[in-house]
Amino acid sequence: MTQKLLFVCLGNICRSPAAEGLVRDLCPEVETDSCGTGAWHVGEPPYGPMQAAAAARGTDLSDLRARQFTRGDFDRFDLILVMDHDNRANVEALRPSGNTTEVKLFAEYAGQAGVSEVPDPYYTRDFDGCLDLLEEAAAGLKRAL
Template identity: 60%
Template sequence: MTKRVLFVCLGNICRSPTAEAVTRVLAEGTDVAFDSAGTSDWHVGEPPYGAMQAAARPHGYDMSGLRARQFTRGDFADFDLIVAMDPANLSEIEALRPAGDDTPVVLFTDYAPETGADHVPDPYYTRDFDQTIELVEACARGLLSRL
């Protein structure tokens, strides 16, 4: 049975689509499916942020086919693991948790404690797209080692 993992950030145009694209590449050949969403509805239907896509391409990650969507309460039933990019996103996700649901919700950086990061900074604001890719790669490797 395929394990399903959902990555969640705020707008679903930088961090979570990067996590989805990177982890898909690193998990190639495994029985794991990935998706991403945002806690806000600001960018629903839009592709990932152009600068994020441009930074990811040289690393071998193509996000051009992804489109932003908003996280919903139904995602708890549809996914085996929900991975938040920062504590604020984690709180927003938990606020939608249906009563009695036990789907794990974790911070992505929990899978890469060696980085010392407690969240994935938003490159939309920091403008450090390469740093985001490097941190996401480390977290993705850690996640895949535990699936």
């Protein structure tokens, strides 16, 4: 049975599509998707500077399109990986009663002491730093699968 992973950030144009693309490349045996807790960018491709930074590392995000997290995602995915504590709270607020789908902070897979969140490069402008952390987390996730 193929494991289904969902990556979640705020707008689904930087962190979560980059995480999806990296894990899709690293773990082609798993099914991946990404979304945001907000609806501002639904239908849009990942943010241009993030696409460029990912492409420079060999990861193509151009086929991805933003969508918003829904309650139904709890039933469609085996593991939901969020980029920060606010994303986690927003996701958990939609959890259906009785649902047991695990929600984890993706950055914790990077194994960096004291790091539990992926900073949002839309605001920090540090796309390469974000990708460094996402790559470490993706490698840690692969070891954990």
